[in-house]
Amino acid sequence: MSIRIAPTRAARALNLLRTIQAHPPQCPCHSNPAEHAHNHIHPHGMKNHVRRLATPIDTSQQKEYAFEMAASSIRFGRGVTQEVGMDVKNMGGTRVMVVTDKTVSKLDAMKQVQEALGREGVEFRVYDGVRVEPKDSSVKDAIEFAKPYNPDMFVAVGGGSVIDTAKLMNLYTSFPEADFLDFVNAPLGKGLPITHKLKPLIAIPTTAGTGSETTGTAIFDLVSKRAKTGIAHRNLKPTLGIVDPINTRTMPSQVHSSSGLDVLCHSLESWTAIPYTERVPRPDNPIKRPAYQGANPISDIFSLQALKSTVKYLPRAVKDPDDHEAQEQMLLAATLAGVGFGNAGVHLCHGMSYPISGQNPGYKHAGYEVDSPIIPHGVSVAVTAPAVFRFTGPSNPERHLAAAECFGVDTSRVKAESAGEVLSEALSEFLVKLGDQPRGLKPLGFQKSHINDLVEGTIPQARVLMLAPSLDIRNLDVEREQLTQLFEEALEY
Missing domain, CATH: 3.40.50.1970 (Rossmann fold)
Structure with missing residues (x-):
């Protein structure tokens, strides 16, 4: 027969302290104790990681753990x-x-x-x-x-x-x-x-x-x-x-079209951006958390609805200036997409569009009452879209197929590795049917000889490129090679 002696309160307390020291408590805000060695009061009232108080924190490679929703x-x-x-x-x-x-x-x-x-x-x-x-x-x-x-x-x-x-x-x-x-x-x-x-x-x-x-x-x-x-x-x-x-209601047809293309890319890019939990670095102060944070559950709702509305109503708004229902739904879609991308962000179509507009060889889009050459913003983002979403498809096949379904594609038998190609084809067909849109960079006056300058104009767009799936922004040589290939593919579709 053995007799079990109950531990004293002091012994129990000592055992508890040893356990805590070996296995610091975790909570949703602090899932990796090694990442949080700073001196702070834990939400549960316990001061953690006492032995590592002097260790400085390097947040530069820590992934984000939160997103913030803001809209007017x-x-x-x-x-x-x-x-x-x-x-x-x-x-x-x-x-x-x-x-x-x-x-x-x-x-x-x-x-x-x-x-x-x-x-x-x-x-x-x-x-x-x-x-x-x-x-x-x-x-x-x-x-x-x-x-x-x-x-x-x-x-x-x-x-x-x-x-x-x-x-x-x-x-x-x-x-x-x-x-x-x-x-x-x-x-x-x-x-x-x-x-x-x-x-x-x-x-x-x-x-x-x-x-x-x-x-x-x-x-x-x-x-x-x-x-x-x-x-x-x-x-x-x-x-x-x-x-x-x-x-x-006073918008010319061409302005309806090019503005609607901006809505199209806002919704597609924010829907396919990297998840907010993959964005680096995590800010060391909330005021530094960027407006463009990556795809998140709230932005997803706005972006996907905006995409569905754009596919349905933009062709009608462009075709018939008296279709007030379509115009009204496109205005609502633009606002919905604004909430979506205003928090999730955009990526490659927009990043590549900025040098396209800034390095305009002399193209002037119809329907705009300006004296100087102009590539409307919606046009500059849409000309690269088929190439972009073919490239980003492997990063998240499910999302790319869900986007393709918005265009009416039956994806039930599509393999995951074909997701980018399927969305690219659906997008190309939509743009062609919309009419009066340049089918790639060549109709804007760009040639293969312009690509190096376009690439160099894209690389500084770090704010949006950091959200681009499949783009290797950590290796400048690889990034430059990827962007070059994308611009080459976007010359015509």
């Missing part, structure tokens, strides 16, 4: 533009800068805005010098116009170019001493975070494409680098997006 407030409905004066008054605006371009300044949307502000007795000044597809010089001109007026609020009326320019006017009047490159995305700029909220901005889109009314992103040409870049931060997003389907 959105009001959607026919005729809601007339409410903007009351919104300005409700937000306390007394000196308002209304931002638009020469074309939109003559449309009913601007008339509605001015009348609404006038009814409420709000002081305002109009800046109508926005350039379609802004350059850094046009953005700086707009900023210099706004600074002396010192508005306490902005209202943007127009397409993505107008809304993006208004965001930047807001930013640099709120940080008047900042150098222009301080906030521009690295490595072309310093990529500094925007450390406090800006003045209220109401965005009223007149095109159905960019989704800029929902996002904290503003894009422009940095002429000296011959590439598009921009600024991205949550504090840049509009306070309110007034999304009025009546305002898009």
